[in-house]
Amino acid sequence: MAAKSAAVRPIVKLRSTAGTGTTYVTRKNRRNDPDRLVLKKYDPRVRAHVEFREER
Secondary structure, eight states: OHHHHHHHSOEEEEEETTSSOOEEEEEOOTTTOOSOOEEEEEETTTTEEEEEEEEO
């Protein structure tokens, strides 16, 4: 049962678009978000909120 839920909610890396190399790790639901995730989060190296995109 755990393998099936892991397939629906995989762990993804979010990398900063500011080019600093900062990453966040999160899970996403493939059924609700089939496209790549794009979230605005805080990048401590730039000291600002920037877009983080899902990395594959």
